[in-house]
Amino acid sequence: MNDELRQRVILALQRGEDLPSDWARELFPPEKREYELVYHGKKREEDIIAGTMAVPLQTERTFGKNGIDWHNMLIFGDNLQAMKTLLEQKRMGKLCNADGTPGIRLVYIDPPFATRQEFRGSQDQKAYQDKLAGAAFVEFIRERLVLLRELLASDGSIFVHMDQRKIHYIKVLLDEIFGEQNFRNEIVLPGRASKNLQQQFETVSRLNIRHDTLLWYSKSANTRFSPLWIEKHNAGNPEGHWHHFWSTADRPTMRYPLLGHTPETGQWTWKMDRAETAVANYKRFRRESGGRTLVEYWQDTGCCLDFIRPDPADGKPQYWRAPAEERLADTVWAGVPVYDNQTKYPTEKNEALLKQSISLASVVGDLVLDAFAGSGTTCAVAEKLGRRWVGIDCGKLAIYTIQKRMLNLKTDIGNKGKALKPQPFTLYNAGLYDFSKLKQLPWLDWRFFCLQLFGCKEEPHTIGGLQLDGKLKGASVLVFNHHEKPGVGIDEETVRSIHAAIGKKIGRKFYIIAPRGVFGFQQDYIDLDGVRYYAMRVPYSIINELHQREFTALKQPDDEMAVNDTVDSVGFDFIQPPKVKWTPGVNARKGQLIKEAFLKIDKFESRARLRGEDTHGGIETFSMLMLDFDYNGDVFDLDAVFYNHQMEAAGWEARFSAESLGNNVMAVFIDIHGNEARELIPLAQFGLQPSKPVAKKTKAKLSHAT
Ligand SMILES: C[S@@+](CC[C@H](N)C(=O)[O-])C[C@H]1O[C@@H](n2cnc3c(N)ncnc32)[C@H](O)[C@@H]1O
Incomplete structure (x- = not known):
């Protein structure tokens, strides 16, 4: 890097400015x-x-x-x-x-x-x-x-x-x-x-x-x-059984304590001096060979069956004898x-x-x-x-x-x-946050979360008597304490008074983070005498110039084939549960011994905020329905999944055996951005009665719709 560029970089950093991206090659030559x-x-x-x-x-x-x-x-x-x-x-x-x-x-x-x-x-x-x-x-x-x-x-x-x-x-x-x-x-x-x-x-x-x-x-x-x-005779046999000896439980008889310890197994075969030499050799070998592997040590020293390995528990060298009927695994x-x-x-x-x-x-x-x-x-x-x-x-x-x-x-x-x-x-x-829970975070946790969310460094400092919380590319960041000042808002007047107090002592940028509802103005920033005051809202409104990459939403699969797709999502968002209308029921089919229950989606509406824009979507934004057939009131325990495409083919119905249902079914409807709507459906709503006091359920294996 030449001197002139070096000076320009220093100046820009001191002013809290972003470095132009075309300097990247100079700063980091390939x-x-x-x-x-x-x-x-x-x-x-x-x-x-x-x-x-x-x-x-x-x-x-x-x-x-x-x-x-x-x-x-x-x-x-x-x-x-x-x-x-x-x-x-x-x-x-x-x-x-x-x-x-x-x-x-x-x-x-x-x-x-x-x-x-x-x-x-x-x-x-x-x-x-x-x-x-x-x-x-x-x-x-x-x-x-x-x-x-x-x-x-x-x-x-x-x-x-x-x-x-x-x-x-x-x-x-x-x-x-x-x-x-x-x-x-x-x-x-x-x-x-x-x-x-x-x-x-x-x-x-x-x-x-x-x-x-x-x-x-x-x-x-x-x-x-x-x-x-591995066992020699089983090598290459797909049914063969592989051993490894890191787990002491596998073969306790194969482990040998070293250096003076009485062997638990009675199979101690080395005298003390030989064990000590082996450990010393091993240590020297590691030092001299830049930490080459134990197998190399073993090969180099020509000890066919005996060698040293680190103890799985504490990493200390330990003597171990390979059994004759086994050989080292290969590739x-x-x-x-x-x-x-x-x-x-x-x-x-x-x-x-x-x-x-x-x-x-x-x-x-x-x-x-x-x-x-x-x-x-x-x-x-x-x-x-x-x-x-x-x-x-x-x-x-x-x-x-x-x-x-x-x-x-x-x-x-x-x-x-x-x-x-x-x-x-x-x-x-x-990356996908629940704002209602965030709001309840204690002040310090909220402050830490906000700083991280906007990529700021936690760096408490004071300017002109104003207590500030962090830095973003050299510029000061204030996290507004809505717990301490409930009902207080930040409007243009507030920004002006901050400017009057400290405007001359800060660089060209200043960031204020607060819950969205606290701000009394709409714009992303306010410029005052060459200082730009940014409003960073939680839930977030995107300020593109602050980010290196455009935000792209998470994507959830809508059929089984898509479960293994690559997903490349950038940025973050806040959960907005979809609105779902549904009908539970039972299909009474003649001659069928086991009743078939169903859950039908009548209407599905997602409400995501993508790239700062509120968007609404219909059933095409539905990803999948997950069911816990016997919800215990605490942990959602996935029993079945029904993807969009499969449900569409079945007239938007998920069908499952009524026998597997407990007193309450938990349904989780997921949109393609990962937002969930959770619905607790008592058995009676299916038109079914519990046949007996519900015992602890024997879990059916997870079944996926086909
Ligand atoms: C081949 S599967 C892994 C299967 C796993 N080894 C197992 O035993 O079940 C690949 C996984 O990568 C996930 N995936 C794809 N893109 C991802 C991303 N950007 N971040 C996190 N997970 C991702 C998919 O959701 C999928 O579950």
């Missing part, structure tokens, strides 16, 4: 790379990080009593923005592993594999469109990968699950983002091809696809790794099922796959993140393996599926065994 993937719309990494807004997390509900230093997190919202918020938490030391290290130890993501539009045909024009869709998809993933890298702890690692359509582009991006030297493995996951994929390819002449791929990268050379051992995970259908969530992955990945590169207490959580397989397995977890998804169906899953956990993989009470977890909204 790195020189040997090779890179080039496509339309590829942003600079710095712009991705700086240009993503952090959206505050609004607590929706906590399940269990929150821990002192940590509770697990389930976040509803676009993952890019939510991750920016998590990044701030990491910087503040709030996103930590149990050992105190900040950042995520292990990321597993299973994003939507590619957009549907891409596989419609091969004519020229379509192919061109495909490329655009492809580039947009690749950039969508890249933006998230950049944030994920920032979130990782320095010894953390990431698993990316994909199929053959986009994996090679993503591999190149991962090399760029994490460095080729941090590429660990490409793991082949043999199995059935997914149903959707088969349909997309069935008209094309090529081989049937029978595997997915996992790419494993670490953030640095120093990563956690626990070798996996073809033939024995591990990939897909599952327990929750009925489309594209649900198998718990065994997650157990394998999580065990490979994390230990008890480590923080595991899945930013495309879906049905919550990662969260469930992390919980079972004693890890901390964070799950993010922008679909309401995913969130309710995960909530149900976490509250009905069983100890074993595949959800068998004894009931497992999860550690406390909190459900947050990130």
Whole structure:
């Protein structure tokens, strides 16, 4: 950067002005790379990080009593923005592993594999469109990968699950983002091809696809790794049983305490001096080889069966003997099922796959993140393996599926065994807020939320005796305390008196944040003698010049195929429940033993505020209906889902067995922007009577309409 530009930057920053975007290249010159993937719309990494807004997390509900230093997190919202918020938490030391290290130890993501539009045909024009869709998809993933890298702890690692359509582009991006030297493995996951994929390819002449791929990268050379051992005779057999030895419960006899401790198992085979030499060698090896893996140590030292590994509990070196009938797992995970259908969530992955990945590169207490959580397989397995977890998804169906899953956990993989009470977890909204709840926040929480919402730094300061709360790009921010001054408004006169008091001491911008109803004027800002006073309203009216990217709304699916679509939503909004008119009833069909109940939508009206404009929509803005057949008055426990398209085909009726209904049915109608209308429907309104005092319900498996 030349001297003149340096001076101009300093001046602009001192005045609290925005830096022109054409200075970006000068301020952040692009790195020189040997090779890179080039496509339309590829942003600079710095712009991705700086240009993503952090959206505050609004607590929706906590399940269990929150821990002192940590509770697990389930976040509803676009993952890019939510991750920016998590990044701030990491910087503040709030996103930590149990050992105190900040950042995520292990990321597993299973994003939507590619957009549907891409596989419609091969004519020229379509192919061109495909490329655009492809580039947009690749950039969508890249933006998230950049944030994920920032979130990782320095010894953390990431698993990316994909199929053959986009994996090679993503591999190149991962090399760029994490460095080729941090590429660990490409793991082949043999199995059935997914149903959707088969349909997309069935008209094309090529081989049937029978595997997915996992790419494993670490953030640095120093990563956690626990070798996996599999039974030799079962290798490659899809029915084979895989072991790993991080879980002490699996094979207690295989664990050897070191250095003077009496072995619990009676299988202590090393004398003290040999154990001490091994530990010393191991430590030296780690030091000298820049933290190469244990397997490399094992290979280098030629100890065929005996080697040292970190204790899963505390990371200290521990001697461990590999059993003769087993061998180190390789990159073809033939024995591990990939897909599952327990929750009925489309594209649900198998718990065994997650157990394998999580065990490979994390230990008890480590923080595991899945930013495309879906049905919550990662969260469930992390919980079972004693890890901390964070799950993010922008679909309401995913969130309710995960909530149900976490509250009905069983100890074993595949959800068998004894009931497992999860550690406390909190459900947050990130980007779509409930204003009625926000208003009730105590002053300090409200103040913090508002500052975060508008991307301001919390920085209390005083100018001319006026107590101010934060800074936005160098300019002062005042959060109006509506609790302290109920009924007091901010009109043009108020702004003038602020100007008279401090106008000469502030830069060219000043921000006032307050509940929308407090402002007594309509305009976004008032200019007085060259100072611009912004009115930042909650709920929000968008001031485009303050944001780097235009706001785009969340999108909820309206049929099952769309559940796995990519969603790229920017900004935030406030919940506006749709208005729904509905009729419950029973279809009496002759000769039918089990009565069929129905819930019919007579009218649906959504009321979203998109890009600052209030919009109204009809039934086309209806996404799905979720039902809890036996609502317990507390937690919505998802039993069935009916998508827009399926209900339309059935004359806007959701039909279900009357037998499964309890005293009260809870219906949640969701619009395509994620707003909910909740309706409690007593059984009598269906024209049904409780047959007996309702016992604790035996939960039907989650059923999805077809
Ligand atoms: C393939 S599914 C994940 C399935 C999951 N692994 C499981 O075992 O159930 C992908 C998920 O990504 C979510 N998704 C898509 N775009 C997203 C975004 N921008 N932010 C958060 N989640 C997103 C979808 O809602 C969907 O649930």
